[in-house]
Amino acid sequence: MDRKNVRGFLEFVYDFYKSMKAHEITLVYEGEITHQITKAFTSLTESNMAKEEESNSVQKKVFHVMVECLQNISKHADTFGSDDFLFAGRGIFMVSKGDEEYHVTTGNVIENSKIEELSKILDHINSLDKEGLKQLYKTQMREGRLSEKGGAGLGFIDIARKTGRKLDYHFLPIDEETHFFVLTSTISRTE
């Protein structure tokens, strides 16, 4: 890097740091999500929460949500468009901690053809109350089959149940064939 680029890079690092602080982000990762990564992040977050004397029930909820979110990416993030190294079978994973809430955010690329089905599943989950979610979980467990990748179709339902919130999701267009899928789960620290 020449002098000008070094300066630009340092400014970027500082801006990035400030952005993370402003959004209360305590963990951010971009890349391939593997089982080892899942284990590392969950145990890191667990020990941080224990150190900060977060209540047991909050710790458990955050742990549950993290595991399901990370596994969603590791199982479903599309490898589509793999000539673009930025997006191939990877995702972004963030945890932020505010005074009242934890947020777990994931982002990954999905093919346009999957958007309709995914939206349908998420909207259906969001339309249900506590009892409805419980029934859906039971039905899915009884009738659903484990996919080749080891998914049971229960992750989103579980997140909605554990957080007691609607699933907050968005699709941002990337190109003609893909969108970026962002899901944010919120866990209250005070309830």
Next chain:
Amino acid sequence: MEVIKIMGTDDTPTVILDAENEIFEISGRSLPEDVTAFYDPILQWLDEYSESPNAKTIFTFKLVYFNTASSKLLLDILMKLEQLKENGHDVLVRWYYPDDDEDMQEAGEEYADIVDVPFEQVGYTLS
């Protein structure tokens, strides 16, 4: 019959299946990298056990965490126990949950609703 004894790790549960000593137990955390690979030997063991089971089978679940992929496999185990009961054998599931963990308690209640096997819920205090 062969005994299965798997020591738990931070992502796999402790499993003891010992027909002779009447121990049938799964405890700890369950979020294996490959749930099917982990639970297959257990399901196979239960199939074999079902051919000549003990007079009474008390199966203990003492889990502190399991992910949704594991929950499906746990149901598969419970369905084997249901089958055992339907074949006229005495079966009881003891579902342990930490006293302060409503979700784990509820998970036990939900399984009890899905499968037709006597369930005993047992709360305990984590030391």
